[in-house]
Amino acid sequence: MSLKINRVTTHPFDGQKPGTSGLRKRVTVFQQPGYTENFVQATFDAVTLNVLRGKKLVIGGDGRFLVPEVVQIIIKMAAANEIGRVIVGTNGILSTPAVSNLVRARKAQGAIILTASHNPGGPEGDFGIKYNVENGGPAPEGVTNLIYECSKKIQSYSIADIPNVDLSKPAEHSFGSGFAVEVVDSVDEYVTCMKSLFDFAALRAYCSDPANKFSMLVDCMHGVTGPYATRIFVNELGNASNSVMNNIPLPDFGGGHPDPNLTYAAALVEKMKNSEHTFGAASDGDGDRNMILGKKGFFVTPSDSVAVIAANFAHIPYFKQSGLKGLARSMPTSAALDRVAAKLNVEFFEVPTGWKFFGNLMDASRLSICGEESFGTGSDHIREKDGIWAMLCWLSIMAATNSSVEDVLIKHWTTFGRNYFSRYDYEEVDSDKANSMVAHLQQFVANPALLVGKQFGRFTVASVDDFAYTDPVDHSVSLHQGIRIIFADGSRIIYRLSGTGSSGATIRVYIDSFETDSAKLTMDAQVALKPLIETALELSKLTEFTGRKEPTVIT
Ligand code: VG1
Numbered sequence: 281m282s283l284k285i286n287r288v289t290t291h292p293f294d295g296q297k298p299g300t301s302g303l304r305k306r307v308t309v310f311q312q313p314g315y316t317e318n319f320v321q322a323t324f325d326a327v328t329l330n331v332l333r334g335k336k337l338v339i340g341g342d343g344r345f346l347v348p349e350v351v352q353i354i355i356k357m358a359a360a361n362e363i364g365r366v367i368v369g370t371n372g373i374l375s376t377p378a379v380s381n382l383v384r385a386r387k388a389q390g391a392i393i394l395t396a397s398h399n400p401g402g403p404e405g406d407f408g409i410k411y412n413v414e415n416g417g418p419a420p421e422g423v424t425n426l427i428y429e430c431s432k433k434i435q436s437y438s439i440a441d442i443p444n445v446d447l448s449k450p451a452e453h454s455f456g457s458g459f460a461v462e463v464v465d466s467v468d469e470y471v472t473c474m475k476s477l478f479d480f481a482a483l484r485a486y487c488s489d490p491a492n493k494f495s496m497l498v499d500c501m502h503g504v505t506g507p508y509a510t511r512i513f514v515n516e517l518g519n520a521s522n523s524v525m526n527n528i529p530l531p532d533f534g535g536g537h538p539d540p541n542l543t544y545a546a547a548l549v550e551k552m553k554n555s556e557h558t559f560g561a562a563s564d565g566d567g568d569r570n571m572i573l574g575k576k577g578f579f580v581t582p583s584d585s586v587a588v589i590a591a592n593f594a595h596i597p598y599f600k601q602s603g604l605k606g607l608a609r610s611m612p613t614s615a616a617l618d619r620v621a622a623k624l625n626v627e628f629f630e631v632p633t634g635w636k637f638f639g640n641l642m643d644a645s646r647l648s649i650c651g652e653e654s655f656g657t658g659s660d661h662i663r664e665k666d667g668i669w670a671m672l673c674w675l676s677i678m679a680a681t682n683s684s685v686e687d688v689l690i691k692h693w694t695t696f697g698r699n700y701f702s703r704y705d706y707e708e709v710d711s712d713k714a715n716s717m718v719a720h721l722q723q724f725v726a727n728p729a730l731l732v733g734k735q736f737g738r739f740t741v742a743s744v745d746d747f748a749y750t751d752p753v754d755h756s757v758s759l760h761q762g763i764r765i766i767f768a769d770g771s772r773i774i775y776r777l778s779g780t781g782s783s784g785a786t787i788r789v790y791i792d793s794f795e796t797d798s799a800k801l802t803m804d805a806q807v808a809l810k811p812l813i814e815t816a817l818e819l820s821k822l823t824e825f826t827g828r829k830e831p832t833v834i835t
């Protein structure tokens with residue numbers, strides 16, 4: 281029996297260009313008739329014929345508003361576009377790392393992830409659609425550019441006339457002769473993966489031994505991580521049931537901003553300050569980001585976190601067995617990881633912002649552990665960053681060395697020196713104003729002599745450029761990835777515009793400064809970086825161009 285397929289006439293919508301991580305817009309934009317269908321069809325047009333026909337596609341969302349409706353639309357469009365099998369999480373829910381893992385575990389040819397990650401949800405919030413390829417990672421720019429081209433030419437989309445599928449429990453549903461929907465438990469396969477990487481018995485023993493005085497608190501921020509964190513940290517590792525907070529995924533994330541940083545996860549920080557918990561962590565809406573805290577809210581920057589995990593790789597069974605192939609970070613991430621790579625004598629890569637740039641290196645067996653300053657940490661076990669994985673790494677290091685978070689970090693700084701790092705975000709700036717500021721900075725790129733050799737306090741400008749990256753594996757080139765002012769001592773100021781915002785422009789200013797003086801290793805980062813931050817604002821004339829005196833978020 282063949283399915284009844286409807287071909288619906290449509291017209292292109294402007295602006296369906298995927299950004300740093302998929303297409304992100306306001307929910308109301310996706311609710312326009314045909315908008316979502318167009319983008320899904322453009323995605324299938326870009327990849328179906330040679331890749332997905334008759335094959336497997338994973339679909340999962342972070343539980344935000346609109347996910348249930350869009351999952352049903354994609355299932356019907358997948359059927360119409362001759363995809364053989366859709367694998368979908370219960371109620372359409374899968375964390376981003378769980379999707380990446382399912383693609384690999386089930387040898388699927390692609391995935392569609394419904395998330396706007398750390399952006400707020402609910403009817404007034406954001407929605408997003410992202411396509412991942414068969415290695416389980418975000419589609420590379422070649423594919424996302426093709427999706428955009430298809431979205432500009434689209435004239436119709438195809439959708440099968442089948443009823444909504446019951447996603448409330450794991451089951452197999454067949455339609456016609458060649459299409460099936462397999463509903464799988466959202467958490468099971470991911471737990472199996474984590475058990476293959478970490479020593480759960482040792483972690484359970486560490487967490488439950490009263491002599492360690494260990495207690496943890498994980499803030500799931502009402503994002504997708506709740507069921508994963510509960511299963512792993514409570515059920516598997518035996519921590520108290522109140523070790524996880526805000527662990528029920530909500531369509532609007534409880535009205536919050538599910539971004540694990542000191543500003544938006546302030547509730548966790550407060551609870552840590554007022555309790556004796558020895559380990560704190562938070563993750564974002566779709567579960568790929570993480571924040572790590574020690575006792576009394578002691579903050580670990582993501583740039584330090586990835587460096588610590590890399591330096592301690594031998595305490596993590598997966599790396600102990602497979603060895604460390606290489607390390608990588610996104611360009612704005614602090615250079616703490618560079619020093620670990622040098623010491624361990626492994627290959628090191630600096631890539632543009634966005635997880636998609638790590639995939640080729642992992643596929644080529646040249647990269648094991650990588651991270652971004654934006655609270656993303658991960659490894660080649662999958663092809664997305666992975667919040668819970670990062671927490672399990674820290675637990676493994678604490679258990680193996682019997683040390684607190686603070687001790688681990690201070691030992692790291694003492695060994696390697698410390699990179700002070702901070703990022704200033706100016707959200708929803710008028711796009712024209714942001715662009716004028718970038719144009720102003722581009723003058724220095726075009727004519728570095730304007731700055732090179734100039735002295736700003738103790739910093740002397742060594743070079744100015746606009747970061748460009750040539751992928752060492754497929755040799756594709758990505759231009760304009762951020763303006764860098766690099767100083768003689770390796771300190772850096774970086775400016776870039778966000779590619780994940782849904783309205784206006786977000787300016788990001790990144791400051792990275794290296795310190796080896798053992799007397800200055802435990803300063804407050806804002807105090808340590810003050811002169812460089814002032815230089816960054818002065819050189820960019822940020823306040824003059826944008827009218828903004830203060831950043832929206834400091835991390
Ligand atoms: C931001 C971060 C980047 C991260 C991306 C997706 O991008 O800076 O490091 O990979 O978000 O993260 P941008 O272009 O806004 O700076 V997530 O958790 O949204 O998948």
Ligand code: CO
Binds near residue numbers: 376398565567
């Ligand atoms: Co995310």
